[in-house]
Amino acid sequence: MASAEPSRKAGYGRHVSEPPAALGGGGRPRLGPRLEGALRAAVGEGHLLTDPDLTASYERDWTGRYGGPAAAVVRPGTTDEVAAVLRVLSAESVAVVPQGGNTGLVGGGVPRAGEVVLSLRRLRGDVHVDPEDRLLEAGAGTTLAEAQQAAREVGLEVGLDLAARDAATLGGMVATNAGGVRVVRHGPLRRRLAGLEAVLADGTVVDRRGGLLKDNVGYDLPGLFAGSEGTLAVVTRVLLRLEPLPASRVAAFVALRAPEALGTPGAGRATATALQVGREILRLGGIEVLEVVYPPGVRLVCEHAGLPAPPDPGADAWLLVEATGDDEVTTARLGALLDAHPLVSATAVALDAPGRAALFAYRERHTEAIARLGVAHKLDVAVPLSRLARLAAEVVDAVAARWPDAATVLFGHLGDGNLHVNVVGPPPDDDEVDALVLGIVLAHGGSVSAEHGVGVARLPFVSRARHPGDLAAMRAVKRALDPRGVLNPGVLIPAG
């Protein structure tokens, strides 16, 4: 069976490990008849998958970059079944990888070396919305899109959105403290979380579903489990705080011309310009989205995704803005600001849903357009806003100096100081790209994973990103809640 100890040899990136010898030969790890029987008894005959044809889709992430063999996939349908599964596996120190919609980008939700995958997808059932207290409660396998739909039906919204909304599950979003384009207004998932139910490694159910706006009784376990990447508990139910649906929304795609005063041409000067205009926009209030894109990415989406030319095709950067309000005050103010601004060269505005979607496409289709170029090194970094322009300049220059033919495409969440850095050209296995970019980020006091999490992909950088005492405290919490180390070993916490 799989070792409970995080292995230093666990495969990161594309280097998928061999199944450990203890798992037996024949190329595939198996649990053995006794354990398989116990799991079948826990979840029902049809929900323990061991046939490679059935387990394959659970064993590799959607980018194809991370994954490995699973000893089995188990699909519990209730909290009690999750607890029963964990009791069985914990007693035998079998490693478990909790998996939601398998939309992660850092290999934190796929097996590495013969673990059991515990899929959340059957933890569903009705989505319950309480309009008066503005709460939503749903099983952890509910998708974001389903939660959004249930909220909208009573005039409320989740306040959180992701491109992966149709597959990403609420449980996975809690486990990764998911972000997205609306964080600038509503915060990441941890701030939307009103409570949860989760199961510890030993099968103990933690029920913290009060949903109160204020409750200073005890440790913030929901906040601790949020972002813990399945290493502390398996989330089974999720309570989210809802927001009123705004009566109106306006989207703007704003072309910027960077003034010479802000430095040499390029990503740094463009970012400095975007920040200057972005700050003025945020001051208007009611801003839900404030994203930035640059010429290399906009050229790509126009070429590969067939979008029409953007406003001012010669701009140095563009902002994607969404403002909401219960009347036209915000819209009028935004228009007045943009019309008169000396750094704004052109603006496209949309008030209706199809028009807004057309503007959002310039941002949202970046991922797809970049994929046309080749397999990208994808980094998700944040620095203080005061450092963002320098970071952008230094990353682009450093990559160009090392790999003159590489394409570096930046885009991201300007208001959060969070850029997605995509580098296409160097071989996908070349770890030097990550080391180069993240080294610059760390030198600026930044985060090596602003929203995607650590998973296995960023594990080698955690010891540089966190201080020794901080790591010691994290390890102590991990050992306390999962003493046998069965929950997602090899993820988030570096071997100590």
Add this chain to the structure above:
Amino acid sequence: MASAEPSRKAGYGRHVSEPPAALGGGGRPRLGPRLEGALRAAVGEGHLLTDPDLTASYERDWTGRYGGPAAAVVRPGTTDEVAAVLRVLSAESVAVVPQGGNTGLVGGGVPRAGEVVLSLRRLRGDVHVDPEDRLLEAGAGTTLAEAQQAAREVGLEVGLDLAARDAATLGGMVATNAGGVRVVRHGPLRRRLAGLEAVLADGTVVDRRGGLLKDNVGYDLPGLFAGSEGTLAVVTRVLLRLEPLPASRVAAFVALRAPEALGTPGAGRATATALQVGREILRLGGIEVLEVVYPPGVRLVCEHAGLPAPPDPGADAWLLVEATGDDEVTTARLGALLDAHPLVSATAVALDAPGRAALFAYRERHTEAIARLGVAHKLDVAVPLSRLARLAAEVVDAVAARWPDAATVLFGHLGDGNLHVNVVGPPPDDDEVDALVLGIVLAHGGSVSAEHGVGVARLPFVSRARHPGDLAAMRAVKRALDPRGVLNPGVLIPAG
């Protein structure tokens, strides 16, 4: 020396324990010359206090309700000194009570039975404000008022305010996840927290001072320490996120007449009315304060604090509202809403600071006016907004039925579903008041401590407020970070 085990016999409320026998006789616990010498070496000669004249102010809370003898008071001036003190005490399993400004209301920051008090007040020095990244960093002994002043000097604000602002320290506010009147807009301290430095029981320093808007690398230790009441770590430095100072503020004190349709006269109908109007006010946006007060409290503040008659002295309830905005839009909207509202019988509005203070006095002077009546049972409860009116009615009726001569004064944070319940009349030692009120709260799925924390005062209710698995997880985290149980034993975590 003090036992590291939380004692079932620890004194709660006014029942201060005897010093444990192990501390030696003579009425006062002492550490002995070896330990005292080690602590003096850690913090310097003048900062270990054992003279009862000097320790007295650290040994009892400001209400006079909670406290007990300290074996010593130690006042470290740096993080390294805090670490040295904790190493000394931890090695000998001596219990420590961290103490900030000693403004708590639940006995969580004062000794019970011969612990060492670790005062944060010398952890000060410059308050550093970064206007561009909107961050404040300061020592844990910095008062809220000092932090507010430093932020205002660069056109920013902390977004959090408390009546105890001149004494409450940032470290204590982190430890208690402090709330106050602006939570409805900016959240409690946990949401304002951008990072911290803290020292674990064994002297390990946890440095998590990145201050980034997004950083999904590891467990949310700052959020875990926030609200942990000194049981997991001693906070030494605090980073807060700042908000822009609004260009204008308007305060309104709004008299409400409760319609018959909302039930029988009294606190329930008044609360239902306040909620109905309050929801419409919140929908305007830009609302920083939304408090409710009732006739018994308003009569008291007029009689005892010398305030002039409120708008519509015969009203059923009043709302205290503060709206901010960078122009007059919010003010105009608020005025339009209140002028036309059928449930609003009169409104006083103030735009300048003295005028706003005069309106805030109707709310802020409640505590002082209630104290004139006698020693109050003070409860701090929250329920879902949908239950708040029923809670108010049931609490007032239940107290009146049991103690016909008691005065029940409610006031609080309407927007958060958080009422402060004050009962004057039954003897201060009578635990039945707390049991009666909190029993009603628990029956409505509410919190037995919305913002004041558990301390020792609410400890007997934690096992009913939290599920067994939740308690088990909290105990595991506590044991992991403080295996000898030296940090604030007897607070927050019930003996298991």
